[in-house]
Amino acid sequence: xxxxxxxxxxxxxxxxxxxxxxxxxxxxxxxxxxxxxxxxxxxxxxxxxxxxxxxxxxxxxxxxxxxxxxxxxxxxxxxxxxxxxxxxxxxxxxxxxxxxxxxxxxxxxxxxxxxxxxxxxxxxxxxxxxxxxxxxxxxxxxxxxxxxxxxxxxxxxxxxxxxxxxxxxxxxxxxxxxxxxxxxxxxxxxxxxxxxxxxxxxx
Amino acid sequence: xxxxxxxxxxxxxxxxxxxxxxxxxxxxxxxxxxxxxxxxxxxxxxxxxxxxxxxxxxxxxxxxxxxxxxxxxxxxxxxxxxxxxxxxxxxxxxxxxxxxxxxxxxxxxxxxxxxxxxxxxxxxxxxxxxxxxxxxxxxxxxxxxxxxxxxxxxxxxxxxxxxxxxxxxxxxxxxxxxxxxxxxxxxxxxxxxxxxxxxxxxx
DNA sequence: GTCTATAGCGAGATAGAC
DNA sequence: GTCTATCTCGCTATAGAC
Numbered sequence: 001x002x003x004x005x006x007x008x009x010x011x012x013x014x015x016x017x018x019x020x021x022x023x024x025x026x027x028x029x030x031x032x033x034x035x036x037x038x039x040x041x042x043x044x045x046x047x048x049x050x051x052x053x054x055x056x057x058x059x060x061x062x063x064x065x066x067x068x069x070x071x072x073x074x075x076x077x078x079x080x081x082x083x084x085x086x087x088x089x090x091x092x093x094x095x096x097x098x099x100x101x102x103x104x105x106x107x108x109x110x111x112x113x114x115x116x117x118x119x120x121x122x123x124x125x126x127x128x129x130x131x132x133x134x135x136x137x138x139x140x141x142x143x144x145x146x147x148x149x150x151x152x153x154x155x156x157x158x159x160x161x162x163x164x165x166x167x168x169x170x171x172x173x174x175x176x177x178x179x180x181x182x183x184x185x186x187x188x189x190x191x192x193x194x195x196x197x198x199x200x201x202x203x
Numbered sequence: 204x205x206x207x208x209x210x211x212x213x214x215x216x217x218x219x220x221x222x223x224x225x226x227x228x229x230x231x232x233x234x235x236x237x238x239x240x241x242x243x244x245x246x247x248x249x250x251x252x253x254x255x256x257x258x259x260x261x262x263x264x265x266x267x268x269x270x271x272x273x274x275x276x277x278x279x280x281x282x283x284x285x286x287x288x289x290x291x292x293x294x295x296x297x298x299x300x301x302x303x304x305x306x307x308x309x310x311x312x313x314x315x316x317x318x319x320x321x322x323x324x325x326x327x328x329x330x331x332x333x334x335x336x337x338x339x340x341x342x343x344x345x346x347x348x349x350x351x352x353x354x355x356x357x358x359x360x361x362x363x364x365x366x367x368x369x370x371x372x373x374x375x376x377x378x379x380x381x382x383x384x385x386x387x388x389x390x391x392x393x394x395x396x397x398x399x400x401x402x403x404x405x406x
Numbered sequence: 407g408t409c410t411a412t413a414g415c416g417a418g419a420t421a422g423a424c
Numbered sequence: 425g426t427c428t429a430t431c432t433c434g435c436t437a438t439a440g441a442c
Contacts, residue, residue, distance in 0.1 A: 007425080025229035028417060039427060044419060046425090113316075155370075155395040162369025163362035192358040199406030200399040210407080231435060242409060247437060249407095 008046045010036040013103050015057050020106035023113055024054050055125065058114070061098070061107045062126070066133045068094035077140055084144045084201065088194045091137055091160075095168055096186050112169040134161070145201060160197045167193060211249045213239040216306050218260050223309035226316055227257050258328070261317070264301065264310045265329070269336045271297035280343055287347045287404065291397045294340055294363075298371055299389050315372040337364070348404060363400045370396060 005013070014036035018027040029050055033040045047053040072090035076083060098104035114126055134157065142153055167189055176185040208216070217239035221230040232253055236243045250256040275293035279286060301307035317329055337360065345356055370392050379388040 023226060023228055025226055029419090030417075040418090041420080041428085042426070050418070152395065155392070156399050158370055159366035159396060159399050162367070163365040166365025166368060167358075167361055189358070192355065193362060195406050196359050196362050196403040200403035203398050203402030232437090233435075243436095244410085244438080245408070253436070 007036075007038050007042050010038055011043055011046060011053070012057060012060065015053055016061075016103050016110060017106045019054070019057060020109040020113070029053075057107075057110065058126070061104065061111075062129060065094045065098060066129065068097070069133055070136060073136060073140060077143075081140070082144055084141065084198055085194055087137065087140050087144065088160075088197055089190070092164060092190050092193060095164060096190050099168060099186050100183055108168045112165050141201065148201075156201050156203075159200060163197065164193060210239075210241050210245050213241055214246055214249060214256070215260060215263065218256055219264075219306050219313060220309045222257070222260060223312035223316070232256075260310075260313065261329070264307065264314075265332060268297045268301060269332065271300070272336055273339060276339060276343060280346075284343070285347050287344065287401055288397055290340065290343050290347065291363075291400055292393070295367060295393050295396060298367060299393050302371060302389050303386055311371045315368050344404065351404075359404050359406075362403065366396060366400065 011032060015027070015032045018031055018035060021027075022031075029043050030040060032053075033043055043050070043053060047056060069090060072093060073087065076086035076090045080086065095108065099108050101107075138153060138157055141157065142148065142150070145153070148156075176182065180188075214235060218230070218235045221234055221238060224230075225234075232246050233243060235256075236246055239245075246253070246256060250259060272293060275296060276290060279289035279293045283289060298311065302311050304310075341356060341360055344360070345351065345353070348356070351359075379385065383391075
């Protein structure tokens with residue numbers, strides 16, 4: 001399976017899985033190279049350092065997700081700038097899509113974990129990129145809800161992002177039922193979340 | 204400041220701060236004992252192992268917060284079983300109170316971090332205890348919103364818990380303004396969150 | 407109950423052959 | 425570009441003096 005990829009890609013995939021499972025500090029490069037079935041020295045050859053590997057794992061998925069979010073947002077706004085549900089879907093759908101991807105599912109937990117890491121520079125790097133995307137959505141949502149103050153809007157968007165992160169990472173009470181496919185579970189999650197977030201934003 | 208406490212308590216407080224800042228795997232016992240100004244051997248004398256220290260740090264605050272939540276819930280329900288806002292406040296207030304505590308503020312991030320740790324046994328221990336408290340709240344909220352299916356209720360409570368965790372841990376777009384006291388910031392957070400969560404639950 | 411000292415291990419990183 | 429071998433460091437944990 002992994003043997004279709006070259007050394008660098010195998011390291012990236014193995015690291016993504018392990019970071020999701022054990023965190024950044026909790027994962028050793030030895031674990032990564034062992035799972036990727038490459039030599040221990042390869043990671044320093046290709047990435048220079050562990051810290052650099054962490055950043056690359058991140059950038060890879062974040063760039064992809066942000067791009068999908070922004071293009072979905074542009075399409076939704078062009079279609080109907082007052083369709084709050086469409087805008088929310090543009091925000092939620094790309095995150096959802098990740099959980100259906102073989103390796104992306106791990107990344108969702110990596111993402112949640114990164115939010116829990118407070119000072120590590122990774123967090124700053126993240127909030128800069130991710131922050132810009134959030135501001136685009138804020139603009140679109142503000143257009144739908146002109147009565148909302150900017151402060152109130154930002155609070156509520158934080159709540160939506162929190163609910164999304166939490167639900168996507170599969171914390172909490174809700175567990176996927178045995179009879180339900182992962183895809184169906186995620187679609188249900190999106191549907192519930194959009195309904196909830198829409199009502200909360202309109203409060 | 205810390206010298207008012209004995210060795211064991213100093214270790215607990217130092218560990219709480221550092222776990223919040225660097226995570227569990229990212230914090231060494233040497234950092235802990237150095238900050239607590241106790242000898243490196245003291246932690247193994249008092250706690251046996253690092254893993255045990257992690258659990259104790261957790262149990263200490265969780266027991267306290269769960270107790271406060273449940274007693275506030277009992278009071279709210281006794282006062283008016285249909286007061287959804289009162290029930291939400293009982294859920295949110297004790298988490299809020301922690302962020303105003305000298306050491307509790309760190310714990311909120313420790314908590315968020317624990318949710319991001321998926322397989323480490325700590326997560327199971329947590330979901331068992333915390334899960335019971337959540338189910339009590341689910342019962343009370345279900346009474347206020349009898350038209351909601353159990354599944355829908357659980358989804359929405361997950362979203363509320365996510366929004367709370369995210370907001371409390373100070374992720375996201377919203378930053379405390381320089382002119383605003385921490386206490387005022389938290390009260391505003393609670394006020395916004397209750398409004399948002401109430402509307403979302405009633406959707 | 408608290409110290410010093412150290413055992414024993416696994417980490418990240420690198421040098422240099424191939 | 426990938427390997428083996430190894431350096432150096434910091435970690436958890438413990439033994440034993442006080």
